[in-house]
Amino acid sequence: MGSLFRSAEMTLCQLFLQSEAAYACVSELGELGLVQFRDLNPDVNVFQRKFVNEVRRCDEMERKLRYLEKEIKKDGIPMLDTGENPEAPQPREMIDLEATFEKLENELREVNQNAEALKRNYLELTELKQILRKTQVFFDEHEGGAANNPTESMTRALISEDSIARQTGPVQLGFVAGVILRERIPAFERMLWRACRGNVFLRQAEIETPLEDPSTGDQVYKSVFIIFFQGDQLKTRVKKICEGFRATLYPCPEAPADRREMAMGVMTRIEDLNTVLGQTQDHRHRVLVAAAKNIKNWFVKVRKIKAIYHTLNLFNLDVTQKCLIAECWVPVLDLENIQLALRRGTERSGSSVPPILNRMDTLEDPPTYNHTNKFTSAFQALYDSYGIASYREMNPTPYTIITFPFLFAIMFGDFGHGAIMALFGAWMVLKEKPLAAKKSDNEIWNIFFGGRYIIMLMGCFSMYTGLIYNDTFAKSLNIFRSSWKISNLTYDYVKTITTSHMLDPATDDYAGDPYVFGLDPAWQLAENKIIFLNSFKMKLSIIIGITHMLFGVAISYFKNMHFNNRLNIICEFIPQVVFLTFLFFYMVILMFIKWFMYFASNKKEDFTVGTRCAPSILITFINMVLNKPTPCEEGCLTSNMYAGQIGIQKFLLFCAFICVPWMLLAKPLLIQRERKKSALHPLNHNQLHSATENGDASEPIHMNNTQAQPPVPAGHDDDEPMSEIYIHQGIHTIEYVLGSISHTASYLRLWALSLAHAQLSEVLWEMVLNKGLTVEGWAGGIAVYIIFSIWACLTISILVLMEGLSAFLHTLRLHWVEFCSKFYSGGGYAFQPFSFEIILELAGQVKEE
């Protein structure tokens, strides 16, 4: 059988690696990605393992790289991603790498520190420059003003009369100048006023250009202020307040000449600083550009080293300390590849002793490993999210590749909608490589992209079912000529029709042969379309559903054959098939009989097979199970479809009912007999003797059995008590018998959803697009233009996306519950190989988050 039908055969291996060669060998195995290592020291703390130091060093390197990466991103330098995959470096190269990263990090930190200091300096100088420029205005007003200058008068107002009397000459005011954040100004002003009781005078001016805060790198708006006051006491108070508001104060000479000189000095210093700052930035940029070229490469290397040491930590150290012992799960078919990889690793490390790979016997369940490719992996994921298949059981994936899109399409049958979906899927499949290379973060897109093959197939099958349903955006195509025509009507009669007229299938309104491919387009126009479609689609759903379930039961046969479980075939598979076939598949046969036998006719002799005498399948089936006769209409003579129907139905029903106790009891009884037999066999004469002496055979034998040989001999699943086997089988039987009924009914969702889909798209056509199409004249063009866009949007969003999603979920349920319950146990666990590819991908994802 092919690879995907069952999970790969696995074996547990023991691996002896020379200490020197271990690193290289594990590295080769990581490239190969086919080995799952087991933790041989699960009770050892992470910190006490052998290579914890190396792991820590790798962590440190990774941290440095992340720092570098952050800085590179900050400067917006593109990181070169060549997509190449460097091999894991030798352990001795680790020191070189460490040194490189250390140097880079230190250099960068130093440059950053310098740059920050310079920037702070620059900020101070700019602020000073602004102060000198702005305060010039205030001083000009102060000095150049006349006696009635407002500043002057205000100054005077600040000073009481007697102080003027005491002091002769102009009033000497002190002042401080500084810079403060603009949003603090109002509070600052209020504080000053209150603390100094209005005895200070504040002037402020905004600095128009925002300044960069060197510690955070944010752009902040600030204002220049100058405060005039008198006396030392006020001066200390003002300074305290300035400090409290984080205002920076700058010395500002009083004399205009000094101020001018200072301004000149500041300007030159700013210029000098600018050149230095530019050079620092250039240096930083050079360092980062050089690092950006290699950073992806370095990341890969460091992550690989770390992964290798993590794996080595899982190994056991031999007593002689000369070699490492590993245990791993390996696919049997790939043993040769693994041997080759190990040999390559040994050669690379220059070790003389080859590694030894021993197969081990184990009772443990091996992991489940399915070889998937890009096409099958999405389908496999559908089942993996339900439950990982047990080891070597039948994998439903290969069958799902078709049944899933097909069941979906039955619910989604519309040629137009299917075409949209198929084109979308095909586009993703064709543009696979460039789209995959983009690596989007958008989760929804990734889900669509991951399921591109499913989407494409779903679209294609929807186109097929759409053609069969003859639905294209709720309209029918008349390709093969409708079988219905207007032949017996006169113009005068048609004029008298008030509601509707039914074409008579018994006359030559009906051509005698059905429409060749799909539903007749005449039904699309008919008022009784739904009646006809319901009858057709319900029967269709049941037919498809029972076929699907029978298929599932059939798969259980192959599963049991593989595990050589004859007991299950006899006690479960056969009664299951009989039960399902004799009751439900019989119903399918009845449907076909009805389709073939009954037809509309006006002839008298055909009355018993005519429209009026056609029995309802559902009622026939219910009466068959209830063992009741089905009433028939007068003149039909019988409600039977064929001779001897009642007898055959009774026989089928009897067989089906026999199956219930068969399923329920046969297996536990057989197991019980087997156990008794095997319990009797090993009895020796001695025990028999003692048993007969006691006169009670069963009791002592039983006692003896449990004491003497606790492990029940092979042949049973395990040694669970009989009561549990009975209960288990009971549940299983009830589940199957009731399940057959409820699951059959469950397949009616195929009908329900397809009906809903068809109705929705019809409503959308009638209510939206039709409104535009019925507008006459040139306005009609505009109306159609607008309404078409609305209709198109609604079609995509509701009919394709939402309906598609709902049909997808229902299909998923039909596969998980109705199909899988027939054969799938799903009690396995996934094979998680040690693979660099997976590790790097995961690391990349974490980083992006």
Add this chain to the structure above:
Amino acid sequence: MAALPFIIFTVLWGGIGIVLPIIVPKGPNRGIIQVVLILTGVCCWLFWLCCYVAQMNPLIGPKLDKHTIMVMAKAWGDELK
């Protein structure tokens, strides 16, 4: 006459579901391709068959209103007398 479409479609889907799987080239995915082709053939054939057989002996005819009858008569051939 009714048998002709039946033969055509049975041959078509039979070809896809029976003949193609036999001539699939050897390769690691041969088994999968065979299963895919067989199931496609079976599903599509069954679906077509049900639709064809369900319409073969109609018990009811389409109920049409006045306008539809007139348009149908005009567009699909048989003019009203």
